Amino acid sequence: MDFLIVTGLSGAGKSRAVDALEDIGFFCVDNMPPKLISRFAEIALQSGGKMTKVAVVSDVRGGTLFNDFQSELDLMQQLKIDYKLLFLDCSDEILLRRFKETRRRHPLIDQSDASLERAIEAERALLVPFRARADYIIDTSNMALAQFRERINTLFLENPSASMQINCMSFGFKYGAPAEADLMFDVRCLPNPFYIDSLKYKTGLDADVNEYVMAWPQSVLLLQKLVDLLDYLIPLYMKEGKSQLTVAFGCTGGKHRSVTFAEKLYAHFSEQNLSVSVNHRDISKT
Template sequence: MEFLIVTGLSGAGKSRAIDALEDIGFYCVDNIPPKLITAFYELANQAKGSLSRVAVVTDIRGGDMFSSLFETLDELQSENKNYRILFLDANDYVLMNRFKETRRKHPLSENCLGSLEQAVKLERDVLKPVRERADYIIDTSYLSPAQLKERISSLFLGDSSDALMIHCVSFGFKYGIPAESDLVFDVRCLPNPFYVEELRNLTGLDEPVRSYVMKWEQTQGFIDRFLSLIDYMIPLYCNEGKSQLVIAIGCTGGHHRSVALAQLLYNHLLEADMRTSVNHRDIHKQ
């Protein structure tokens, strides 16, 4: 049985994640108290295959009961019950805007005398140890609902226990480094197509931009060393038992160099039969 515990910050997209998981065949239960997770695991396991993929959501809405989550996780581990944790994250500014737009009340607002900013910071502090134990982390700050669904599908459509899932993401440093990144590469040192007028409004997915980025000696030197390093490190992460590896490649705006090189890495991993996906986070930003 594949058993997934979904948690994360309020407003980070757990409900949308559950919808996406249901669409790909998971049996999902929302807002389950941590102390009931072990019992539910047993119940699902006794279904003898009819519940082969299960996802449960537990989060700060449980109030004081949420504090028992670590005890539950340790109990599952001691009883050799396999599980994985998916953590949904977003930056504080985005979370506060989402609450303001929906006019929803933050679960910890009363603890913080109605201050939304303090409630978000308190929840992040409470959830920090859970985030550190997570197998998968998705930062939804700049993901559309469709992109989140695509990311969920890429992670869990196959058997997540088969191999390491490698997610390649391009981004612009001007919009911030993706919070879920494991490895970050800065390619702002390479020649920039932005300064070529006929290339400025194109992206790294367009052949003229790719050709421009790849033609330089310094780019070829970077690619040789970059791919060699990635090929060396992937088996090490596999031996460690890591479930997800997020490799982020950034340039200034996330339109040209980072896109071309993230796509190159994605194609390289596909040729090596790796489980991989790609997302160009900032490609449509002005």
């Protein structure tokens, strides 16, 4: 089990870290009282493999409960529960700006004479020992959201190229275009197997339909151009932190040409070791 404990300065991006971790398959719990961390870790270990990637966030929002954080980390070591500690840092100047922009209330503002500067200073002093024992430190001061997500993916994914889930979809325009499509390609420009009696009631999952669709030079050239385009676009989407991409191929009924192209792209992305799935929305409709 990968068990990650996240802490750090208020306003440094712990909520964004949770979002990024959830997108790569972590079971996340925010604002957990320190005393519950070891108990929760034991529950996760006893889940029978249902919880293999877990992240919990614990910080000064817990008030006096956070006083137990140090002893709880020590207890985790005594219990021989393997964990990693991620600390999120940020400059005072950026934190001041973020709190003023969001108008969020700092957790220590009441103990700091209503001074945001003093609250940040007090929290930083309180967190010194945890920053020192952190396995990972991310300074988010000048880090864009996409860069932050990329950093999380690099640290906690065995295969960072799997950070974005790609869904190859086929559909029929006669049933309406899919609202969830990020990229949509119309393949009705290609010869239609529907008009071949032996292929009419088959689908692009059948070898003879697949062979018919790809027997035409324009089909081969279109597929190559789409592969080239998507091979160029996908790394750009990943760099910007996109977690899901739906590539949809449409033909008239969603059974022949669109299915063939969705399957071809699915095979191509699978060979590149990307996280990809395929979905034929209208293949069973009459």
